[in-house]
Amino acid sequence: MWADALAMCREYLIDHPHLNYTADTCSADVPDRRPARFLVLVDSGSERRTIVHRDSRVTVEAWNAAGSAAAKEDAERVYEALDGWELVPDFDGWPSGPYSQPDPVTGTPRYVMTCLIRHRQENP
Numbered sequence: 705m706w707a708d709a710l711a712m713c714r715e716y717l718i719d720h721p722h723l724n725y726t727a728d729t730c731s732a733d734v735p736d737r738r739p740a741r742f743l744v745l746v747d748s749g750s751e752r753r754t755i756v757h758r759d760s761r762v763t764v765e766a767w768n769a770a771g772s773a774a775a776k777e778d779a780e781r782v783y784e785a786l787d788g789w790e791l792v793p794d795f796d797g798w799p800s801g802p803y804s805q806p807d808p809v810t811g812t813p814r815y816v817m818t819c820l821i822r823h824r825q826e827n828p
Contacts, residue, residue, distance in 0.1 A: 709760030709821040710747045713786075717743060717764075720785045738812075740769045741778060748818060756825045763818045764799075772804065772813040779815030786819050797821045 710732065717723060718730050728735065729742040748761035766782055768775035779802035786799040802815040 705826045706750075706758055706760075707823050707826055709750070709823060710745050710762050712823075713762045713764070713819060713821065714745050716789060717745075717782065717785065723781060723785055734767075738767075738769075741774070742767050743778075743782065753822065758823055758825070760821045760823065761818050762821060763816060765805075766802065766815045767807070767812055768814075769812055772806075775813035775815050776802070776804070779817060783817060786817075791821075791823075 714730055714732070718725050718727060725743055729739050730745070731743075732745050732747075734744055735742060744765040744767065746763040746765070748763045750758050750760040752758050764779075764782055764786070766775055766779035768778050783799050783802055786797060789797050791797055797819055799819040800817050802817040805814055805816045806812065807814050
């Protein structure tokens with residue numbers, strides 16, 4: 705059985721004291737009522753590294769209606785948090801640098817990055 709990397713990442717970001725995200729502003733879906741600032745987490749696949757290790761990818765989208773500079777600042781804070789993530793033994797993670805990708809429908813500023821999470825099989 706493999707750990708749910710997206711759920712682990714979401715819980716970590718919600719609990720991080722310097723990010724100020726909640727269950728309503730950090731989810732796997734774009735909220736129906738969009739807050740001015742929120743994160744969307746996307747399961748972006750995985751690959752097996754060894755018989756007991758998997759590299760899962762979680763794409764993180766930082767949205768901020770206050771503008772591109774605000775979205776970039778949010779993304780940089782999330783990057784720093786993910787880069788400093790102290791995962792339990794047999795886990796590790798590496799975020800990519802965020803890049804601008806405004807929402808094509810609404811034009812809302814959005815910065816995107818992918819975090820690679822290497823984890824060990826829980827019950828081989």
